[in-house]
Amino acid sequence: METRTFKVSYSPHIHNGSSTSKLMWNVTLALLPAAVISVYAFGLNSVRVLFLSTFFAIFFEALALLMRNRNWKQCFDGSAALTGFLLGLTLPPGVSNGIIILGSFVAIIVAKQVFGGLGSNPFNPALTGRVFLLIAFPVPMTTWPLPRGIEQAKQFMGLATTKVTDAVTAATPLAAIKEHAEKALPNISTSDLFFGLHTPGSIGEISAIALLVGGIYLLVRKIITWHIPVSAILTVFVIAMITHFINPAKYPHPFFHLFAGGLIIGAFFMATDYVTAPIWPMGKIIFGIGVGLLTIIIRLWGGYPEGISFAILIMNATTPLLDKYTVPSPFGSKTMRRPS
C-alpha cells in the first residue's frame, strides 16, 4: 500500500513540484522550434540577436538585483532569460548590437525592475522593450533582411527589393499589404506564411507552424489556458473574414492575417504572460478579444503595419480592472430565494 505523508497545515497539502523557474524554462523550450527555424532562415545573424538579447537581459537583471540589495542569483530563475529571448524573437534579424542591448535594458530595468521585479510589472517587459525600440529607431527596426533563398523570396513578394549597404531587404507581408494591397496580395501564398522559410519578418514571427507547435506544447502541459490565444485569434479571424468578404481585392483573406506577422507568437507567448494577463477565465476571454480587436484595427486601418505589440500593451493596462470585475462566484454562493 502506498504511504504518503501529509503536513498538518493549511492547504495546499500536495504540490506537483512546479515552480516559477520550471514554468519559465518550459516556455523557453516551447519557443525553441521558432528559434531553430529562424536560424535556418536567417543564419548566424539570428543566433547573434537571440544570444545578445538573452545574455544582456540576464546581465541587467543581476545588476538591478544587486542595486536593490537582493540576491543576485535570482537572475538565473529563467524569467529574465525568457524576457530576453522573447525580445530577441521580436526583433528584425539585422539590428545592430547596440540596439539589442538597449532593448534588453529597457525591458529589464525600465519595464520590470523599476516596478519591483518579477510579478510587479504592469506591462509585458519584452514587448515594452520592443515598442521602445520601434519608436526610438524606426528605420533599423523596420529594415527586414531577406531570409535564404532570395530568389524565391523576391518572387514571393513580387515587389522591388532595395539594396541597403550589403544586405538585401524587403517589406514584410503586412507592410506590403499596407502599402499597396492590390499589387502585393496575389503574390503571397498562405503556405509560405505558414512555414515561414522565405518570409521577411522578425526573427521569431516568420514560421506559424513552429510557433503553433510550441503553443500546443504549452496548452498540453497546462502552462497556459486556451482562453486568451483562442479568443484573440478568433477575433482577428472573424473580422478579417468580414472585411475580406466585403472587398477581397483590398483586404486579405483571414488565414493571411492569422499566419502573417506576430499574431501567433503574441497570442500564445506574450498575451498569456502570468504577470500581466488577467487570472479569471472570463477576464482572459475579454482580454483576448481586446487584443484581437486592437490588432486587426491597427493592421487594417492604423498607422503601423503590425499592431499586436501595441494591442497587448494596451490590454495589459486593463488587467487590474478585468481581475476586479470578473471574479467568478463560487459554487453555491448565490443566496437562494425562498418560495413564498
Added chain:
Amino acid sequence: MRAFKEFSKGFWRENPSLVLLLGMCPTLAVTTSAFNGLGMGLATTAVLIGSNIIISLIAGFIPKKVRIPAYIVVIATLVTLVDMFMAAYSPDLHSALGLFIPLIVVNCIILGRAEAFASRNNVIYSFLDGIGMGIGFAVTLFIVGSVREVLGNGTLTVFQYKETIIQYVIYHKEAVSPALVFILAPGAFITLGFLLALKNYIDNLLKAK
C-alpha cells in the same frame, strides 16, 4: 539666516519638479530641447517672482472665499505680459513653446506657491521664495531638456535668440542613430523618472553619511 533658507530651498530640498512634483505639464511637454526647457523655466520664474510679490502684498485684503480667483487674475495678468514680451523679443522661442505660455496661468507651481507661501509670508521672503523656486524649476527643465535633446537628436542647444544659435553637436546622426523616442512624449516620462530616482539616490547617500 532664514532669508537664505527660503531662497535656497527651491534648488534641491523642495525642488518644484523633483520633490513637490508640481508643474509636470511644462516639465514633460516643452522640454524637447535644452533651450526650450530653459526658456519655459525662465518665463515661469518671471511670473512666479511677480505673482509672489503681488500676492504677498495684497493677501491681507482678499476675502478668504474668493482668494483663488483673485490669485488667478494676478497670475493671468503677469502671464499675458510675459507672453507679449516673448512674442516681441524672441518669436522663435514663442512659437516653440506655443500654447504652453498661456498655460503658465494654471501651472500648479505658481498657484501652489501663492497659496502655500506668498499669502502667509512677507514680501521679502516671498520674493526670495519665488526666485529660488523659479531657478530650481528652470534648472530642472534645462537638465530634462538637455538629456532628451542629446539622446533624441544628438545636439545640445544652449542659446537661441534671433539669428544667434549656440548649438553643440554631441554625436553625428549618420554615425549613431539617435533614439527618436526621447523627443516624443514617452522619453519625457522616462527621463523624468530616472532623474527622480537619481535625486532620491543622492539624498539617500547624503542621509547615510
